Amino acid sequence: QKEVEQDPGPLSVPEGAIVSLNCTYSNSAFQYFMWYRQYSRKGPELLMYTYSSGNKEDGRFTAQVDKSSKYISLFIRDSQPSDSATYLCASLDTNAGKSTFGDGTTLTVKP
Amino acid sequence: DGGITQSPKYLFRKEGQNVTLSCEQNLNHDAMYWYRQDPGQGLRLIYYSQIVNDFQKGDIAEGYSVSREKKESFPLTVTSAQKNPTAFYLCASSNIRGVDYGYTFGSGTRLTVV
Numbered sequence: 001q002k003e004v005e006q007d008p009g010p011l012s013v014p015e016g017a018i019v020s021l022n023c024t025y026s027n028s029a030f031q032y033f034m035w036y037r038q039y040s041r042k043g044p045e046l047l048m049y050t051y052s053s054g055n056k057e058d059g060r061f062t063a064q065v066d067k068s069s070k071y072i073s074l075f076i077r078d079s080q081p082s083d084s085a086t087y088l089c090a091s092l093d094t095n096a097g098k099s100t101f102g103d104g105t106t107l108t109v110k111p
Numbered sequence: 112d113g114g115i116t117q118s119p120k121y122l123f124r125k126e127g128q129n130v131t132l133s134c135e136q137n138l139n140h141d142a143m144y145w146y147r148q149d150p151g152q153g154l155r156l157i158y159y160s161q162i163v164n165d166f167q168k169g170d171i172a173e174g175y176s177v178s179r180e181k182k183e184s185f186p187l188t189v190t191s192a193q194k195n196p197t198a199f200y201l202c203a204s205s206n207i208r209g210v211d212y213g214y215t216f217g218s219g220t221r222l223t224v225v
Contacts, residue, residue, distance in 0.1 A: 006153070032212050043117075043201050043216030044154075088153060092212050097142060097161050098169070099214065103153035 003027045004091050006102030015111050019076040023089035023102045026070065030091035033065050034099065035074045038086045047074070047087075079109045113138045117202050117217035123225050124189065124196060132187045132220045134202035142207045143185035144214065147171060148199040157200075160185055161207060189222065197224050 006023045013019055021035075032051055036044035048063045050056045056063045064073040072089050089102040115136045124130045136143065142161045146154040156169030160179040174193025179185055185204075189196045199221050203214040 034213055036214075036216075041199075041219070041221075043115075043203075043218045044214075045216065046213035049213050090214075094207075094212065097207055098144065098156060098159050099212075100156075101146075101154040103151075 001026060002102075003030075003100045004089060004102045006089050007105055008103065009105035010108065011105060012108045012110065013079055015079060015081060015109055017079050017109070019079050019083070019107060019109075021074040021076075021087050021089070021105050021107070023072040024070055025072065025091045025100075027091065027093065027100070028070075029093045029095060030100075031094050032092040033063070033072050034090040034092065035061075035063055036088040036090060036101075038088060038104070040085075044088055076107075079107075081109050081111050084108045115202055115204055115215055115217035117200075117220050119220060120218070122220055122222045124222060125225060127191045129188055129190050130222070132189070132200055132202075132222070134185045134187065134217060135183055136185075136204045136215070137183060138204055138206070138215060139182075140204035140206050140215070141182070142205045143179070144203045144205075145169075145175075145177065145185070145187045146201045146203065148201060148219075154201065157187065196222055198222060 034049040035047040038044040053067045062075040086104040090099045092099045144159040145157040158177040160166035202217045
């Protein structure tokens with residue numbers, strides 16, 4: 001079993017839709033949780049990271065962590081064609097000093 | 112501007128040949144990482160280093176080697192022992208001593224065996 005499992009997708013939505021991207025993790029040592037966005041043939045870029053359970057908002061993006069159920073979510077409001085990319089969730093074990101990534105969900109937002 | 116530079120962008124390797132991928136960062140980050148990404152798959156950790164002259168194997172280290180002689184540089188060598196090296200290779204760095212644990216990634220090197 002992978003330590004970080006991500007809903008595989010692909011996901012296709014119309015412009016303006018609310019998008020929900022989801023991951024689960026199994027390692028209780030994970031302390032920080034990140035979302036990265038990767039455009040085709042590019043390196044991933046960090047979107048958001050959270051430490052505790054709860055919500056963190058940045059513009060149209062909201063990251064949600066529920067440590068009791070080991071569930072991570074990213075919500076995108078008013079989705080735009082420019083949001084079309086692969087989204088990777090990641091969990092960090094600071095003791096081990098490395099992150100574990102999900103396999104990614106490819107999102108297409110259609111105009 | 113601070114960032115990570117990976118070179119070359121595209122690399123072609125003949126069977127039985129060793130090749131070295133370059134990764135340089137000017138972010139003053141302590142930790143550096145190498146990941147491999149295959150089509151439709153996530154990132155798999157090859158090697159990582161938290162300080163100079165020290166590095167650890169990741170999940171798929173066989174057939175790869177690294178060095179960390181300088182804080183800014185973390186080159187990856189793909190040896191002839193790596194049987195299926197065609198993939199997209201990503202280098203990343205992070206500030207493990209700070210409060211921002213997110214990774215900064217390079218733009219990647221696409222390696223193809225010919």
